[in-house]
Amino acid sequence: MAGPLPPKPGERDLCPVCGMLVSRYPHWIAVVAYRDGQAHFFDGAKDLFKYLGNLPRHAPGRSAGDIASIWVTEYYGLTRIDARRAFYVIGSDTPGPMGHEFVPLATRADAEEFLKEHRGRRILAFGEVTAELAARLDKGLFD
Numbered sequence: 292m293a294g295p296l297p298p299k300p301g302e303r304d305l306c307p308v309c310g311m312l313v314s315r316y317p318h319w320i321a322v323v324a325y326r327d328g329q330a331h332f333f334d335g336a337k338d339l340f341k342y343l344g345n346l347p348r349h350a351p352g353r354s355a356g357d358i359a360s361i362w363v364t365e366y367y368g369l370t371r372i373d374a375r376r377a378f379y380v381i382g383s384d385t386p387g388p389m390g391h392e393f394v395p396l397a398t399r400a401d402a403e404e405f406l407k408e409h410r411g412r413r414i415l416a417f418g419e420v421t422a423e424l425a426a427r428l429d430k431g432l433f434d
Contacts (some may be wrong), residue, residue, distance in 0.1 A: 297322045297362040300332035307331050307349045308338035309389060312384040316388040318369055321395075322362040325353070336363050336379060336393035337425045344422020363395040364406065375417045378402035381424075382412025382433035391428040393420065 293434035300313040300320060313332040324330045331350065333339040338359070342349045361374040366385075372395065379393035381401050386392060393415070396402040402414045412433040415418055415424075427433070 297360065297406050298324055298330040298332075304332045306334045306338050308333065308341050311388060318364060318366075319387050319392070320364050320371070321374065322360075322371065323358055324360045324362070325357050326359045327357070335387040335389060336374070336389065336395055337389065337391070337428055339363065339374065340393065340420050340425040341422050345426065365397045366394050367396065367401060377417060379415045379417075379420060380405050380409070380411040380413070380417065381428060385411035387410050389429075391431055391433075393425070395433070 300390055302314050304313045306313055308375045313334050314378045316334045319335040321333040321336050323342065323407055333342065346353050346355065346420065362371040363374040363377050376398065377395040377397065378399050379395055381393055383394055383405065385394055396403060405411060406414055
């Protein structure tokens with residue numbers, strides 16, 4: 292469950308997956324907050340899912356049990372929402388900082404509207420997304 296407020300990245304925080312400066316992409320920021328107060332920031336949900344799918348590689352010494360909350364930036368409101376409750380549209384005409392992206396929406400209705408308006412291919416819930424699917428997005432594959 293998400294905590295009260297997500298941490299904010301500093302100007303020099305780098306995405307642990309791709310190395311990009313996260314603060315340059317405020318409309319796409321995703322966050323993993325740990326129980327010990329530390330956090331990792333991402334330039335989009337795609338890298339967040341790659342990270343979650345391979346914690347030993349991207350966060351040595353960390354485990355899923357160490358995670359207190361996971362946040363994504365909701366597309367329409369540009370607010371941070373609980374990533375586990377969000378819906379994600381893939382295959383749309385709306386690129387993120389690194390090309391094809393999981394576009395986070397707060398409700399299924401918002402996701403359906405976005406899918407239609409932006410020619411998306413699929414809507415996924417948090418539990419349906421895998422690191423493998425995130426890697427496939429880099430190749431323009433949406434299944």
